[in-house]
Amino acid sequence: MPKLDKMKQDYSIRELAEEFDVTTRTLRFYEEKGLLNPSRSGQTRVYNIADRTRLKLILRGKRLGLSLDESAEIILMYDPIGTNSNQILSLIDKIQDKRLQLEQKKKDLELTLLDLEAAEQRCSESLSKIH
Amino acid sequence: MPKLDKMKQDYSIRELAEEFDVTTRTLRFYEEKGLLNPSRSGQTRVYNIADRTRLKLILRGKRLGLSLDESAEIILMYDPIGTNSNQILSLIDKIQDKRLQLEQKKKDLELTLLDLEAAEQRCSESLSKIH
DNA sequence: TTAGAGGTTGACGTTAACGTTAACGTAATC
DNA sequence: GATTACGTTAACGTTAACGTCAACCTCTAA
Structure with a gap:
């Protein structure tokens, strides 16, 4: 079969x-x-x-x-590579580290997005002034 | 003075x-x-x-x-480099493009963060099973 | 059986983003 | 007046992440 x-x-x-x-x-x-x-x-x-x-x-x-x-x-x-407590604990540490790094990256990203939003806003205003 | x-x-x-x-x-x-x-x-x-x-x-x-x-x-x-309408319009386009790119990046980032969260969760569960 | 479409392993080339070293100028300080 | 601390330009070196050959296998369809 x-x-x-x-x-x-x-x-x-x-x-x-x-x-x-x-x-x-x-x-x-x-x-x-x-x-x-x-x-x-x-x-x-x-x-x-x-x-x-x-x-x-x-x-x-x-x-x-x-x-x-x-x-x-x-x-x-x-x-799940580690099988004993120490390995798992150290892995948790590493994961938390990475999470913090990525959270920082996310903040930078959001700041940049805000800047771009503002820039677009200014452009729109320039346009409406030109009429 | x-x-x-x-x-x-x-x-x-x-x-x-x-x-x-x-x-x-x-x-x-x-x-x-x-x-x-x-x-x-x-x-x-x-x-x-x-x-x-x-x-x-x-x-x-x-x-x-x-x-x-x-x-x-x-x-x-x-x-604000461009001074005429066409320049400003083209700039707005470019800004919107970039914003879309960065939004995509943000989504990828958030997915990765979710994955890491889940991984950490699994680690914690492994630990509590070991007791 | 040969031409073509897929696969393989080298191995050297390329680009971005700096590192590194050399060779030099200048201004203060010991 | 020699050292130290800072600056300069010029030029070659380095690493990551592939691109780009070349030279070769292997199967299938014409």
Whole structure:
């Protein structure tokens, strides 16, 4: 009886690259740096849903201005690696650190958005003066 | 009668560098790239309060993961350069574009924060299970 | 069987954002 | 007048994150 698993999905390197609008070189590069670990069919890379998710997180990190190393660090935080109390406690510390950093980033972002809003406002006023 | 102006403040390159925790090389580099334009006393650079503000904005941009060019672009949006309607309209467009980009960035940021929160939660639960 | 579309591993090239060193000028201080 | 502290320009070095070849495999369709 064949095991039918609708959820199981594999992707070629090209499929994944096109979906996320990156090059295959990028995917190989991420693998070199230890950010992705696709399995192999012969020589050929085979990506599964978990790899896809990791890639998504990496690219989200990039959009936030995180380095690949930083994204890798954060992704590691999502996985329950440590098994003893000390490891978990140290992980909690690291998570809180990152959260603070990102909160700071969020504040900077909001300030910039406010500045842009004000600038747009001034533009509109200039326009209405010109009539 | 000497003009006493308490607000007028000048800074040496070192003062500014130390205040913002960057190197003097960085300030000279920003000038090369057209991001700063300090006046000169002889050969020596003299920064005023406006230069300081621009630097602050550049560094804020960096923390957001913006490139220097992007920051320069944004800073230009703060100044009312265009004087005719078309220029102003085009500026408003650009401002709105940037705002959308930054809003997207903010969403990504918030997602990441949620993920980290969840991760921390799981850690805490692991801990309480260990007891 | 050959042409084409996919994959692979090197390995060198490129850009941004500075770091680093050299070689020099100047002003105060010991 | 030599050292020290600060400034200058010029130029080469460095790192991250890929781009861009080249040279090669492998399967399938014409």
